[in-house]
Amino acid sequence: MIPRLSRRGPATAAGPAPDAFDRRLIAPMVLGSVLNPINxxxxxxxxxxxxxxxGAPPSQTVWLVSALYLATAVGQPVIGRLVDMYGPRRLYLAGTGLVGVAGLLGALAPTLGTLIAARVLLGFGTSAAYPAAMQLTRSEAERTGQDSPAGVLTALAVAAQTVAVVGPTLGGILIGLDGWRAVFTVNVPLAAACLVLGARRLPRTRRPAGDRPGVDPPGMVLFAVTLIALMLFLMNPGAERWYLPVLSAVAAVAFVARELRVPDPFVDVRVLGGNLPLIATYLRQFLGYTTSYAYLYGFTLWLEEGRGLTTSTAGLVLLPLSASALAVSTLTGRREAVRSKLVVGSLVQITGCAALLLVGSGSALWVLLLTGAVMGVPQGLIGLANQTALYRQAEPARIASAAGLLRTFMYLGALAASAADAAFFPRRADTPGLHDLAVFMLCGSVLLLVASLTDRSLSTLTPRDTRDTRTTRTTRKV
Known part of the structure; x- marks a missing residue:
């Protein structure tokens, strides 16, 4: 059951309009949601x-990246479940507060280990806002009876994409002004702004007396072990690390067995197993972001080592990728059209991957720019389509945890992409390796197209009648 959210009034300055989305929520939702991509x-x-x-080599500093991925991939669904149970306000405030603490810890860190710990805290802290935003969107639809969240979902997607694009530039400016510790210190004012906005604008949760759902800590621990073991293997796959996928499989079996027995599971595997369209959405998220991140990481490496561009020039070559992704998201965001976006995005992604097979060390700069612009189109379509599909397919009472799992599959795609880049560029990012990577990406894109074309449920996605849902819930309580 979704926690009931108390409101202070009708369509006045003290409260939202009864039949319109409360626009006061947008600022804390968007600001909180960008904390993860900016970090x-x-x-x-x-x-x-x-x-x-x-005095640390790249093999050690890379853990600053991996630590946040690991913490976020585990934290998003776990904290999302808590959002479903206790409402968005508490978890949003606790998470953004943790971001501020992590920022201070990183700014004062005396060792690399402490800095990695700060990144872990950042991962968990930034895991609260996106599930909270999805739950707020659902609760607003139930309050107003107007289930048309395309504009809000687009704002979340475009904000995350924009921040991801400007993040490296912002980081460079901060480092130039006050050294590398500034990329941690900046989290303090960002967290403070989230705390102020969240405390003033997010609705309080009101639960019926005696309604105390279980938290299922053993289920969460088994889920975490399953995911961490799998992700550690994907980060550095090899025959000598065979025990990690085995541990992941054993923990997964134990996790499913427990979740089938307990009355209030962390992940309701019965419902999830019966919701094949939602599982298909998670698969499409994984496939889409595996290709997206493989291109982002691998193509960038090749630009510098295979094409011989400087770091700054390689960054400029990637600008059309970001620009086209943002433009497509903005232009198509208000129309849900989930199936069309997935099919078109898959086809354009296939075209872009095929074009990479023709790229070489002597390719003209305009060819590289055009390739990036083409690959940006699916980035603007696929992520937004999957987010909208999940909003329609997930059980309303578990919308936040379902949204957290969507982010988990995105990070699994990122790690799979990193493993692919390492496999195809064992010594340096040369052109033959880029072509092998393009074939890998092409296969994933074809699978994404097949998964989109064969999923008939996508053509039946429609807004829920939230007024009927609200009435039914009230009737059951009576």
Missing amino acids: SSMIAVALVPIGIAF
């Missing part, structure tokens, strides 16, 4: 100065 992207330009400061 994911800013660190890219800080790894070298951090390594110099602590």
Whole structure:
């Protein structure tokens, strides 16, 4: 059951209009949701100065990236479940407060280990806002009876994409002004702004007396072990690390067995297993972001090592990728059209991957720019389509935890992409390796197209009648 949210009044300055989305919620929702992508992207330009400061090689500083991925992939669904149970306000405030603490810890960190711990805290802290935003969107639809969240969902997607694009630039500016510690310190004012906005604008949760759902800590621990073991293997796959996928499989079996027995599971595997369209959405999220991140990481490496561009020039070559992704998201965001976006995005992604097979060390700069612009189109379509599909497919009472799992599959795609880049560029990012990577990406894109074309449920996605849902829930309580 979704926690009931108390409101202070009708369509006045003291409260939202009864039949319109409460626009006061948008600022804390968007600001909180960008904390994760901005911390994911800013660190890219800080790894070298951090390594110099602590005398650490890249094999150690890379944990600053991996630590946040691991913490976020586990934290998003776990905290999302708590949002479903206790409402968005408490978890939003606790999470953004933790971001501020992590920022201070990183700014004062005396060792690389402490800095990695700060990144773990950042991962968990930034895991609260996106599930909270999805739950707030659902609760507003129930309050108003107007289930048309395309504009809000687009704002969340575009904000995250924009911040991911400007993150490295912002990080470079901060480092130039006050050194690498500034990329951690900046989280303090951002967290403070989230706390103020959240405390003033997020609705309080009101639960019926005696309604105390279980938290299921053993289920959460088994889920975490399953995911961490799998992700550690994907980060550095090899025959000598065979025990990690085995541990992941054993923990997964134990997790499913427990969740089937307990009355209030962390993940309701019965409902999830019966919701094949939602499982298909998670699969599409994984496939889409595996290709997206493989291109982002691999193509960038090739631009510098295979094409011989400087770091700054390689960054400029990637600008059309970001620009087209943002433009497509903005232009198509208000129309749900989930199936069309997935099919078109898959086809354009296939085209872009095929174009990479024709790219070489002597390719003209305009060819590289055009390739990036083409690959940006699916980035603007696929992520937004999957987010909208999840909103329609997930059980309303578990919308936040379902949204957290969507982010988990995105990060699994990122780690799979990193493993692919390492496999195809064992020594340096040369052109043959890029072509092999393009074939890998092409196969994933074809699978994404097949998964989109064969999923008939996508053509039947429609807004829920939230007024009927609200009435039914009230009737059951009576």
